[in-house]
Amino acid sequence: MRHLVSVLVQDNPGVLQRVAGLIARRGFNIESLAVGRTHQPGLSRISLVVSGDDAVLEQVEKQLNRLIEVIKVTDHSEPHVERELALVKVSIAGMEERLEVKDIAEAFRARIVDVAKKSIIFELTGDSTKVNNFVEAMRPYGLLEVMRTGAVGMSRGEQVLKVREKKAV
């Protein structure tokens, strides 16, 4: 099963290496890893897409929690928003193709961010399935480059990932 996991971390130097190293060391399967700062100074947030059964997921969460700089881990099994950004450079042979490709892009609500004589770069956001489908739709025209950020996500509603207030017991 595919899981989207969010990890709130202290953004100390090397923290990404710790998380990535742990995943590799323990043999967990990850599809993507995305990282960025949060609105709070000193805190970053990592999104992981992991595949595995419940037991694997439990270990992923528990092992991540053992890292000192990991503040909170959530497996987004509850209703959540998931988005990925992709840049897709497609080769264009002639006018006809250009129009077809634009039609497809419109259907996916992809934006054109660069146009050249023989290529177009599209920018697309959506969940990973949508990005996959877009990439596949463009494949017949000739994919020159695809760059995806990996999925990021958050829970719907008031539920948030934050520093526990609770004191040590």
Next chain:
Amino acid sequence: MNGAAAILKALEMQGVDTIFGHPGGTIMPTYDALYDSPIRHILVRHEQAGIHAATAYARASGRVGVCMATSGPGALNLVTGLQDALMDSTPVVALTGNVPQHLIGTDAFQEADVVGITQPVTKHNFQVRNVNDIPRIIAEAFYIASTGRPGPVLIDFPKDVQQAEFTGSFDVEINLPGYKPTYKGHPRQIERALEALQKAEKPVLMVGGGALNAAPEIVALAEKTGLPVIPTLMGLGVFPGTHPQCLGMPGMHGSVAANRAIHHADTILAIGLRFDDRVTGKVSRFAPHAHTVIHVDIDPAEIGKLVKTTIPVVGDAKWVAAELVKGAKKLSLSKWWAQLEDWKIKYPFAWKPKPHLQSQEVIQAFWEATRGKAVVTAGVGQHQMFTAQFFKFDSPRSWINSGGLGTMGVGLPFAIGAALARPGELVIDFDGDGSFQMTLQELATLKKLNLNVKIVILNNGFLGMVRQWQDLFHARRYSEVYLADSNPDFAKLAEAYGIRGITLTDKAKLHETVKEVLAHPGPVLLEARVYHEEGVFPMIPSGGAAEDMIIENPRETVAGD
């Protein structure tokens, strides 16, 4: 005050009185500051021995062990010891020098990415980049190392940080928002555990190294309930080895009673252990009749990692065991005990006497002569397993060995660390001829400190444990395990260091030699030339289960002696 002096002051504030270390270029400012410090420094002859000694210091005392090394080669010599301490959950703080910050990343002389390299072998590590962070980072390192599930923490100090003027404060606050170990077990889970025990017909209590601080509670729990107790290799001494309720250790070279008890148990209460594969054998065949597994551990990641747990209790062994004692009742286990007694009586740890001197009798003789009153260390191999089988440990922190990593060469450095942690007490290192030679340079350290350490080399002329596997599983193709033709005269070697050396070959002289060794003040090395084809049994072959246990040496049964 410079950074180096601040490091030592901060260590003093943590109560550090001993550091095991070896100097070198990038840690020199701290060695310079050490010159004026009340902290005792033990100069080891190899950094690996330093961290092993610090590990044993921690295990023998219950406090944090501290070691120090220079950058590059010095720091890298710590790696094995860090992993050893990590796997056996031991609180150690390792301090390393590094090249000045402006040279980091330039392949400078004696530079290595120590923080990167040691990340997977530490509970946590730090690099101090600002001199004024020294007191906080040291406080955090000690807090992390010694709380929750203990483990090693490394702090890397670039040389310029040690040299910079310190203008900060020692009045620091720990800031670790992501680190909050749970000590108190959930009351509902404890209640469920007690209910399950009440219903059990064939329960066992397994205790591991995580219960080191809970020995009185474990004894109380066992005595109040009547539970049979199985201490793991790391838990030996947590429950007295001579107690009638003790079944001995489980696992690959564990007792028949312990392994059969687990195999037939309907309920397992496991406190402070992690179901290592040397304990479980093939996990899918481990404890097949146990419908209830109660697992108490301070590290939530251990619960359910390998063995399916029905009642998880995240908490400190001492705290949870005390709660269990409060609610526990006498269990009616007479039928179960009749079976257990039968196994205990029929299959005690034993050996077939031979004309040669034998490892088992040497260990037994020392146990009898000391009445078990000693801190014991070992290398890794057959001699280690024999020690675990034949030296009955009655108190916690009296058995210091490398369980998780199985690091050959720990025996002597562990003995040095233990002797410093427990002044006035006898320390015995039962070592192998192979293991001992991995760190024998520490004879110099031992000589200098003149500690009451008795090294007993059970010299079988082989890498015996490997030989045993070749014997059983590789058609007796003894590839690269023969040592006898090039072993040194160990007694003479000791004498070369100024340490009393004794050689024993004659079985008849065993007891008088043991007396002689123990009577000699200060360090002694006894080389016991033992039977070279001994095997450790019982044995559950790797990947097997309790039912696959080989109780006696098949070679000897076949030979009919």
